[in-house]
Amino acid sequence: MTKSLFNQSAVDYRSIYVVHYSFEDVDCATAIEEFRVLLQDLQSVGLHTEVRAGYDQSLLVFAKAPRELLGSTVYKSRVKDWLFGITQEQPPPGRTVLRPEFEAEDILSMYHLVNWPKSLGGAGITPKHGKWKNVQSIFPLHNEGANRALLVHLGKRVFLKLEDLDRIRDLFGAKIAFYFAFIQTYLVSLFFPSFTGILAWYFLPNYSMAYAIITSLWCIVFLEYWKLKELDLSIRWHVKGVGSLKVNRPNFTYEQTIIEQSTGRVKHYFPKWKRIARQVLTIPFAFASLISLGALIALVFGVEVFISEVYEGPFKWYLEYLPTVLLAVVLPWINNFLEDIATTLTEYENYRTADLHEMALTQKVFLLNFITTYLPIFLTAFVYVPFGSIVIPHLKTLLQYLLGSHANFIHSEGTFHSDPDRLRNEVIALTVTGQISNFAEELIYPYIKQTAESWWRAYRSEHPTISFLPSSSNSNITTQPAPLLSDDPSESQFLRSARNQSYLPQYNVQDDISEMVMQFGYLALFSPVWPLIPIGFLINNWIELRSDFLKICIEYQRPAPVRLDGIGPWIDSLAFLNWLGSISAAAVVHLFGSSMLWYETGLTSWYSLPITIFISEHLYLLFRWVVAYTLGKMGSHQGHVKKEKDEMYSRRRKHLDELEAATEAQRPKNLGVEERERRRSVRVNGTDLFWTKQTEDGASERVGVGLIEALHKGGEIQHTKEE
């Protein structure tokens, strides 16, 4: 390897975009034709191309923009931002080529050059869509050096500063950086409930009301603070309101094309009311999901309780695993089915931009996650523990009657007591083991898998004659490489990396945000169950932040550094969890707190449960209002919101100052004598005689003083008279 000829560390990742074209499913002539069009399209926007073989039957087309083209694309993007009011800073006039401020700005421009439709100056390459259905993916290359440097940097820091978030933004764009900003804000704020959690653990009774209230308040403060933080960052990163200038997603269908009179813009119109009407379908979908998933979970739950606590027949040990197996088999199936429906619904709702589509879809998936994650705990807390001792004996009797002679399988001695610790155990199990298994699932398992796969692909392409091939689809094999197929040794390392990246999946930041939101949900909904949960989350999230960064670097294609002004509708999900928490946590405390008195005395405290919930919920509403008001007052005059306003002011002030100076000279100090004379002579028979009476200098004063003396004396005379 002649390192001097191709030094990987010097690759200019900023201006490269890779198109991964696969021709496995088409015949040779079509493939050549499609490839030619691909090349032409790329070159027509001014991109330079290099083609290399990919793994299997695929090509990697490396597109590179000359510095001038990239600079002018960056410039045009900035102008567009300014045009749509995303930034108030006008790009420097007189120049049409700009150096980007950070790597992601270049890569975003590359993405636009490759992906945007031709009408907007791009090559219009839309992977897996339309005429590009054989383009597997388009992606920028990971800047491995920068990734590694930043990862090391993140590992060393306990808390991330704004500048660290900036560096993530510089690499992966604002949309992903917002996720890291969110997890970082959440992580830092977790210190508070961790601390109070330890105190509660030592000093407070189980299911403590005080701890529940404090945690609920913390949830509110965190959410309101994040809203401000998000706004602040969106201004810092110049992405506020960036959604408005996004291009249409390819699947968006519009009813009319409108050319606006006022601005000359072409708008693709799809009636808002129609979309809203279609969104209404989400309601039956939510009900259907709740019922189907709920029925499944309730069934499994029931079987589980029955087997573990009532059943005493043969194979008990095996049967105890039955529900778990049942759930493991059926749940993914139902879930997939429901997710397909969600995708179809979202497609039908016909969003204009990819972001909106993605958000709408994610919200529906959140709904499903919500049900599968929290419903078992709700069942334990509000059905199993309080009602178990009533329902299960009946169930037992029923079963004894049904089974007849086999009734000896039924555990018959004593009365049934549902296990009040089950709630706690379940929450601990779900949170602690859940975090660990998530970590393994997200990072370790895919890493092993992909390392193996990439080794295998490399091995196979180097030993192409072997005939057993567990390859992805057609199980084809490349023949002995033609001279064309053999890599230039100086490039081989670079190409190997690129080829591996071409097979990596695309990163979806929503999944990671969803995970954090679900975690937050445990705190909001069930905090009083086990006050040490936040510590676990705190530790987990410190690792999670770094491991998620690592995950993006090694397990996914480098994401297109798309911009977004926040985490979108997750704010609403968090607010929903917060609100539901004000009910759920209160109910948990009410039912399980106070040494579980109800458990001894029957269900008397159910009477007062609605009142507890009513109070708790209204405290929540009041708190939220107060916190939002207070933070709003404190926050609106700080940070980048203020900075932006100040910048606008300064910019315009300069302008004012120039004018001020000019005006000052012209300001008429008073009516000039000549002017007054003129007026008097002109208007003496006019209508404005009133204003001509006291035009001489001091005339008003003389008249006024005279009046005061006259009137005042009058008053005094009167006084004297009266005395």
Place this chain on the structure above:
Amino acid sequence: MTKSLFNQSAVDYRSIYVVHYSFEDVDCATAIEEFRVLLQDLQSVGLHTEVRAGYDQSLLVFAKAPRELLGSTVYKSRVKDWLFGITQEQPPPGRTVLRPEFEAEDILSMYHLVNWPKSLGGAGITPKHGKWKNVQSIFPLHNEGANRALLVHLGKRVFLKLEDLDRIRDLFGAKIAFYFAFIQTYLVSLFFPSFTGILAWYFLPNYSMAYAIITSLWCIVFLEYWKLKELDLSIRWHVKGVGSLKVNRPNFTYEQTIIEQSTGRVKHYFPKWKRIARQVLTIPFAFASLISLGALIALVFGVEVFISEVYEGPFKWYLEYLPTVLLAVVLPWINNFLEDIATTLTEYENYRTADLHEMALTQKVFLLNFITTYLPIFLTAFVYVPFGSIVIPHLKTLLQYLLGSHANFIHSEGTFHSDPDRLRNEVIALTVTGQISNFAEELIYPYIKQTAESWWRAYRSEHPTISFLPSSSNSNITTQPAPLLSDDPSESQFLRSARNQSYLPQYNVQDDISEMVMQFGYLALFSPVWPLIPIGFLINNWIELRSDFLKICIEYQRPAPVRLDGIGPWIDSLAFLNWLGSISAAAVVHLFGSSMLWYETGLTSWYSLPITIFISEHLYLLFRWVVAYTLGKMGSHQGHVKKEKDEMYSRRRKHLDELEAATEAQRPKNLGVEERERRRSVRVNGTDLFWTKQTEDGASERVGVGLIEALHKGGEIQHTKEE
């Protein structure tokens, strides 16, 4: 009267501001000194002055700005708006004098010239404050012709259009115009509950659940719609965010003066947290008010019920009026006392601008109004009717025991039944008679009073020798007018009008908004009690809108046309009433609906009341979210919000187009051949060799096609082998 010399209809009201200086309380020398300073200050900013005698011991100083000064003030105000981002429209460059778009803009500039501190280019005349404590008021003169024309116009119209609201804004400024916009929006939307109210009256049972739900939904829609409308109007009138550029109110005390590095602005700093901490005092104030007013009202209520339904002794007829008299005497006293506390608290909260101060005060007064207006109804609905039959017999027994021999005064026959129609009668009485008496109190009584007073003042100044004088303070009297004191006959009509206006009170728009909000509260809280209420309100408000306009014209000084971007915190009051309504209306329906079953069967339905409230409140929260979401989606792309964005876009687009043309020519279509040659030769031993391999035209294509053929053939060969 020589009309030809002074034609009142031709007075240029736009450029006149009147300073009403009274020297009743000071000696002659001080008065002259103060007057001299006043004149100097006015003239120092370039105002021309004319002095005339006022009524009693006062002077009217007429200040008039020359056209150039006014124009340059208007210009500077526009520049300031642009500087602070209130408007995006830059004032025409190269000019420093502008004609205003409407009368109020001139008058506002006059107001600023007279009232603003000298550091901001005004004369610094702050009535009744500091060294100007003897300045009774400063005010512009009513443009009586325009007032009359607009009033006639309003009288003819059934619905006001935006242009009609514009005309009100043109006369009285945006702050007052927002009140009219609010009442107009409310008026129009009242048609819906009026219509459903008639239907409910005919077809639905009393206390109908359906009507309650529909009205609650209407309340939500109205409020959300108004929020959008307000935003829309604030953009239409170029006042969005105008609060930020308001000047300090004279009483505002600051801890530090900060000169901002970034903008060079001087800021007067008072810590936000301190203000918020002081605002916390509102909570004990609210409790104290609730307890003191609540105790009084509950006491009066109790006495009233007792006398009318239990007492049978002598003087019953007279005694029945006792509670009303008691309330009439004590309530204003307590109310005044509480309002004084509210004023002190608000002063202590130390708001920077007069608007913020006014709003904070109004909110506290709203709280008091809320208690005195609605508490009696709440007592009737939720205490008297449901519990009367339990409490009153006990009360009776107690009294019989206490009175001993006089116990024959107590109505003793039969069991007591509280009157379930009392709620309905009370609501009807309070709304219908309330509206009528309000109308009389607001318009008719003050009109008569002021007409009489002004006649009396005019009469007295023409017959100054009479000695019985019910004058305002010192009961002084003017002597026989000196020549100086007698009016020029041509001016006398004008001066009489100005003198009368100088004695009129200042208009406070908050009182009128408060009235409307309280009215809305009846609908939100008690709509199911009597579904015909909205019709009464509809009729009342049609008149109210016009009579309020008339009221401003004849009973108040012309208000300084201050700008504001909406009705401020009343939005929160409306939201609060809406939310409370979701509880109150549900409770009323639950307790009084379904043929009052509970009334027969005892209090069984109290069990389920919390559940009814819970459901109703959450339906409300859900509705509100849906309505806000839907209207937000529909509205954000319409009206002036969109127009503003489009204008910004168009403005900036022009700029882009120029640059676009320039850029297009420069765009590098592809790497030129020479460029490629140069690169190859330069970088052949460099690091970027990768990009030099396929530089010839069509090289990429040749390589790619070759690769496809090679790989595809390989695949096909493999296939053939396998077959």
